[in-house]
Amino acid sequence: MSTLLVKGGTVVNATGTVEADVLVDGERIVALLAPGDQSLGPVTADTVIDATGKYVIPGGIDAHTHMQLPFGGTFASDTFETGTTAAAWGGTTSIIDFAVQKYGERVEDGLAHWHELAGGNCAVDYGFHQIIGGVDEESLKAMENLVDEGITSYKLFMAYPGVFYSDDAQILRAMQKARELGLLTMMHAENGPAIDVLAAQLAESGRTAPYYHGIARAWQMEEEATHRAIMLSDLTEAPLYIVHMSAKQAVEQVAWARDKGKNVFGETCPQYLYLSLEKQLGARSDEWGDFEGAKWVCSTPLRSEEEGHLDAMWQGLRTNDLQMVSTDHCPFCMKDQKTLGKDDFRAIPNGIGSIEHRVDLLYQGVVDGRISLSRWVELISTTPARMFGLYGRKGVIQPGADADIVVYDPNGHTSIGIGEGRTHHMNMDHSAWEGFEIDGHVDVTISRGTVLVADGEFKGTKGHGQFLKRDLTQYLV
Numbered sequence: 001m002s003t004l005l006v007k008g009g010t011v012v013n014a015t016g017t018v019e020a021d022v023l024v025d026g027e028r029i030v031a032l033l034a035p036g037d038q039s040l041g042p043v044t045a046d047t048v049i050d051a052t053g054k055y056v057i058p059g060g061i062d063a064h065t066h067m068q069l070p071f072g073g074t075f076a077s078d079t080f081e082t083g084t085t086a087a088a089w090g091g092t093t094s095i096i097d098f099a100v101q102k103y104g105e106r107v108e109d110g111l112a113h114w115h116e117l118a119g120g121n122c123a124v125d126y127g128f129h130q131i132i133g134g135v136d137e138e139s140l141k142a143m144e145n146l147v148d149e150g151i152t153s154y155k156l157f158m159a160y161p162g163v164f165y166s167d168d169a170q171i172l173r174a175m176q177k178a179r180e181l182g183l184l185t186m187m188h189a190e191n192g193p194a195i196d197v198l199a200a201q202l203a204e205s206g207r208t209a210p211y212y213h214g215i216a217r218a219w220q221m222e223e224e225a226t227h228r229a230i231m232l233s234d235l236t237e238a239p240l241y242i243v244h245m246s247a248k249q250a251v252e253q254v255a256w257a258r259d260k261g262k263n264v265f266g267e268t269c270p271q272y273l274y275l276s277l278e279k280q281l282g283a284r285s286d287e288w289g290d291f292e293g294a295k296w297v298c299s300t301p302l303r304s305e306e307e308g309h310l311d312a313m314w315q316g317l318r319t320n321d322l323q324m325v326s327t328d329h330c331p332f333c334m335k336d337q338k339t340l341g342k343d344d345f346r347a348i349p350n351g352i353g354s355i356e357h358r359v360d361l362l363y364q365g366v367v368d369g370r371i372s373l374s375r376w377v378e379l380i381s382t383t384p385a386r387m388f389g390l391y392g393r394k395g396v397i398q399p400g401a402d403a404d405i406v407v408y409d410p411n412g413h414t415s416i417g418i419g420e421g422r423t424h425h426m427n428m429d430h431s432a433w434e435g436f437e438i439d440g441h442v443d444v445t446i447s448r449g450t451v452l453v454a455d456g457e458f459k460g461t462k463g464h465g466q467f468l469k470r471d472l473t474q475y476l477v
């Protein structure tokens, strides 16, 4: 087994910072050595990485991605290979993707298919949540096998009627089963049937541009569904995790529930921290003309900055009313994919690609004085590990943990996009983040002791990534 030494950097964990060299033997961290520590004698290693003046942090964990998701008559444009390669470029060393069961399909088949798509194709480690897109006797029974498969969380949708939607009776039954099994219920909380009525009214009155996606999916739809999910979770005593939150009123619901001692958690995404209904979804300024806003059609939608939704997300992260930031990475190209909805926003596939940028975009929050350095690490790595049964193995730089290590340069710079002098590696013909400038840079990404990115080059391989069987968690964090 080969050894590796990350030398001279500042190790940042969620608990604080320390000047230390990190010694890796094979796939694991074996020691943190303070400057001048001679307890192991002179330390040499097969590979030495100089981290002087840089942060040494646990690899990012993106707990919400959708590689190859079937949606709106097409598929998310990143494969497990392209998406996890982009993840590595951006300092993310583990993802948790969503295996899909659609109504009328068997859960086991959906899961087996997801293993086929991901197995041997990932550059970084990967786990799965299970989407239950049709709650019935058979799928409820199939949920009983998930824990043995290393899948300890599943997602339901209060949105997308006729696609993944569950009604309240189905949600109640699934939560009862989840409570029995110890699974975490992840909820897409938007009132789908009411949204569909509003969307139809807008489209029928000629308001078909992407902007109206945001109008139809009003914040009241998110607040109401969030509250309903919380009450069903309270009744069934099933822990609840609300995904991709963007409405300040919905975050208030989560805060209220947590203040009452309920096991409720909230996730937001970089797009809801930085992008808005006014600036992006309503954009009309490039080759796509009135349709440019389609780049930012996602659900929940981008919301009004003027109404304070973006600030509320940052505040939620500071007060821990929101615990998680995942990307909800679900990229679609403009050509042939987003353009399916050229004449009607309802046909635009929903999703934004960000897997490569989460670590950087949150670091910019440190630079801008919105979150602390340790909170950054907690958000990009430690909390996802704790929330999803990976902590100890992942989410921390300490002896015994997997050597998933990122060397981050606070004096570096990252220009995001596809234009001249900018970079991204996701399989997209545009960037939802074009023009974003980050005052920091991912220099080196290491996964289980293997260098994936260094010297501005990708050195990893598809197939390096292993399936993460996850443990049950108590959700009393």
Ligand SMILES: NC(=O)NCCC(=O)O
Pocket (backbone or CB within 6 Å): 066, 188, 244, 297, 298, 299, 300, 328, 330, 350, 351, 352
């Ligand atoms: N969020 C989104 O717009 N697309 C992915 C599917 C989902 O998470 O709802």
Ligand SMILES: [Zn+2]
Pocket (backbone or CB within 6 Å): 188, 243, 244, 299, 300
């Ligand atoms: Zn969703």
Ligand SMILES: [Zn+2]
Pocket (backbone or CB within 6 Å): 064, 066, 244, 328, 330
């Ligand atoms: Zn999603």
